[in-house]
Structure formats: structure tokens, C-alpha cells
Amino acid sequence: MNSSDLDDYRWLVSDEAAKWLHHAAEQQNNLVSLTSQLRRQLSARRTHLILDQVQLRRRGRVKFKAADQMFFTRKGLQQATGQTVAEYKAARFDSAISVVDLCCGIGGDLLALREGRSVQGVERCAVTALLAAANCCRLSSERTKVLGRDLLVSDVADVQAWHLDPDRRVKGGRTVQIQLQQPNDDMISKLLERNRNGAVKLAPASVVPDAWLEQAQIEWISHARECKQSVVWFGELADKPGRRSATHLTPDGKAEHFHGLCDLPVPVAPDVARFVVEPDPAILAARLNGALAAAMNLQAISSAAAYLTADSPLQSRLTTSFEIQEMLPFEVKRIRRLLRERQIGHLELKKRGVRIDLIHLRKQLSCQGEHAGTLLLMPRGRGTIAVLARRAS
Numbered sequence: 001m002n003s004s005d006l007d008d009y010r011w012l013v014s015d016e017a018a019k020w021l022h023h024a025a026e027q028q029n030n031l032v033s034l035t036s037q038l039r040r041q042l043s044a045r046r047t048h049l050i051l052d053q054v055q056l057r058r059r060g061r062v063k064f065k066a067a068d069q070m071f072f073t074r075k076g077l078q079q080a081t082g083q084t085v086a087e088y089k090a091a092r093f094d095s096a097i098s099v100v101d102l103c104c105g106i107g108g109d110l111l112a113l114r115e116g117r118s119v120q121g122v123e124r125c126a127v128t129a130l131l132a133a134a135n136c137c138r139l140s141s142e143r144t145k146v147l148g149r150d151l152l153v154s155d156v157a158d159v160q161a162w163h164l165d166p167d168r169r170v171k172g173g174r175t176v177q178i179q180l181q182q183p184n185d186d187m188i189s190k191l192l193e194r195n196r197n198g199a200v201k202l203a204p205a206s207v208v209p210d211a212w213l214e215q216a217q218i219e220w221i222s223h224a225r226e227c228k229q230s231v232v233w234f235g236e237l238a239d240k241p242g243r244r245s246a247t248h249l250t251p252d253g254k255a256e257h258f259h260g261l262c263d264l265p266v267p268v269a270p271d272v273a274r275f276v277v278e279p280d281p282a283i284l285a286a287r288l289n290g291a292l293a294a295a296m297n298l299q300a301i302s303s304a305a306a307y308l309t310a311d312s313p314l315q316s317r318l319t320t321s322f323e324i325q326e327m328l329p330f331e332v333k334r335i336r337r338l339l340r341e342r343q344i345g346h347l348e349l350k351k352r353g354v355r356i357d358l359i360h361l362r363k364q365l366s367c368q369g370e371h372a373g374t375l376l377l378m379p380r381g382r383g384t385i386a387v388l389a390r391r392a393s
């Protein structure tokens, strides 16, 4: 990053660029004419920044209600915690009124943490730090300081709690190994020695060090049918130290939780009942499907896949129930015939525990018709079964 790059980003967040951003957002359907209009007045670099920003804001709407007023980099948007999850996490900081957000990126978590608190961000990338500060400034009249430098252990000394979202994209790829993240587990231990009230965001599949498992609460959080992240809550932020939790967030941010022991075995049902039950992605990532099955008195369809079976649909948001209409061996011709008979043109395809290319299968099935259905593929006994069902919850 050179200083003229940073200057261009400073311009991007200025009032002068705001009118170009507004104009570009209105004219984006005619890209060729828009580009030549911008190029008549702006440098190639600034034209690119405006066009890119308009596109990023459009994509950002999936994560942020106010995306059209925010600033992103491509990487910053990808890495940002979406608003619903960030607001849920921020609420868990409860009574902590002074918080530092380490590795704050463009401010996904920072924006939510700020509400009612004194919060400071720390971000090593100068451009990203500039955008985080601009985002905070755009979305509130309160000033939030964002320090554009590497985090220090002393950053957590004088605050009640801290949040850290390490960079998992190292050397071009992604890692789930905490030792390879930036900052790594050694640095996190030093932060904890200085202030034990910390929350560390991780990828859902990250392997958590044994030493953390006893003292911390680990929570996997799902939203919009996807496990978005896990959070390791330390000190007073852990309301259930030593526990694993799965949390499902509804579109409007309501939370349903499940706590339990991981990797409990699930008995396999001798017969598949009326419903297939799919545990929430957070339950699966937390490896709590055995505990969930025990708590809800469910059996598995197969020991090799996570689908469970029940006589009636379950009301919990931590499960989705599918009412079985037909169950058959996995044979493409038979499935195609069944879908044609039932005129199923809108088919949701799902699989667990089997290696089947769903894109290829969809082409093979060439569905036509006015009805909708779900086809679930899974192992059962020595073979693979296909279950035609309809969503019941």
C-alpha cells in the first residue's frame, strides 16, 4: 500500500466523492456511459474506486441494512461479521461499557459493539482502518476511534472487555488452525493474561486448544441456514464455562440456544418414521447432534449422516422437519420418474453423508412442473436412499 493509495481512499470517504458515489449508484445500469462520464472528471484509479464501491455496497446489503452508506474493500466485506450476528454478539458484552475491538476490519463487529459503549477499534491495514472509522462516523454521531496499527497486549489493559477477530486468510488461503492465524494462539494467551474478559471469533471448523475448552464457553452461531462463526467467550463473558453451545438466530435476530456434550452416539432407527429432521448447522458444527437427539428423543436414519427421524414435526428452530412423501433407493431413473409423476419443477436438493454431485444430479433429473419438493439423499444400511419430502417446519 503506498501513500497515494491511501490518499485515494481518503478522497473516497470525503464529501467530494459522495456525489460521485450517489451518481454512480443511480446510473449503474449503463456502465459504459457511466465509466466515460467519470473518466472525464476523475483519474482512472478514482473511477475504479467509485465503480467498485457501488458494486460492494450492493453486495454488502446481504450483511448490513445500511450498506449503501458504508465503505468496503472486497476482503473487508468478505471478512465482516454481518449485522444480525454482530448485534447478537454485542448484546453478550452486556454490562461492559468499555470495549476494544482488535482486528476490527471495516467494522462489522465494531459498529454493533459501539451501541451504548465506549469502544475503540484496532486494525493494522491503514485503508481498512480508515474505512472502519468512516463507517462508524457515517452511522452515528458519536466518534469512534480506530487505531491504524498492529494490536498490542496493552490495548486490553484499561478496558472491561475485548473482542478479537483474527485474520484467517494467511498466505492467500484460509486456515482453521489457530496457530497460523494473525494473531495466533500465543498472542491470544498474552491478551488473556492481561484481561480475561475476551471473546475470540473463529471459523466454525477451527480446532480449539484443549486449554481453552475447560475455562471458556464455545458458541457456534447460525443465521440464514449457515453456521457463520464460532466464538470463544472467556472470563465474565462466558455464562457457561466449559460448555459448548449452538445458537440459531432468526432473520430478526431472535436467538434459540442448545447446550450439551459433543459427539454423543445416536441410536439408528430400525424404521424411518414420518419425518426427516435436519439439525441446525450450528448444532452440526458444534458436534451436538447426539446431545440434541437425546434431548428430543430422536433416532438417526444412519450412523454415517446427521439426519434424524421423528413421528411428528419438531417446533424447535434448531431443527428443520421434512414430511416424507416417498422413500426409494438412490436410482436416478426412478427418481426422475417419481418427480415427473408428481410434477415437481422446483426441487430443493439436500444431502448428508454421501458423495453425490448435486449440480450434475439436478441436470440429470431435468425437473419440470408446477409443484415444489425437497429431495434428501443419505446413506441407509449398505446403500443410499432418496427421500422426497416437503418442508414441515
Ligand SMILES: C[S@@+](CC[C@H](N)C(=O)[O-])C[C@H]1O[C@@H](n2cnc3c(N)ncnc32)[C@H](O)[C@@H]1O
Pocket (backbone or CB within 6 Å): 076, 079, 080, 081, 082, 102, 103, 104, 105, 106, 107, 108, 109, 110, 122, 123, 124, 125, 128, 149, 150, 151, 165, 166, 167, 168, 182, 183
Ligand atoms: C477477519 S478480519 C476482521 C473483521 C471484523 N471483525 C468485521 O466484522 O468487519 C481480520 C482483520 O485483522 C487485521 N489484522 C491482522 N493482524 C492484525 C494485527 N496484528 N493487529 C491489528 N490488526 C490485524 C486484518 O488486517 C483484518 O482486517
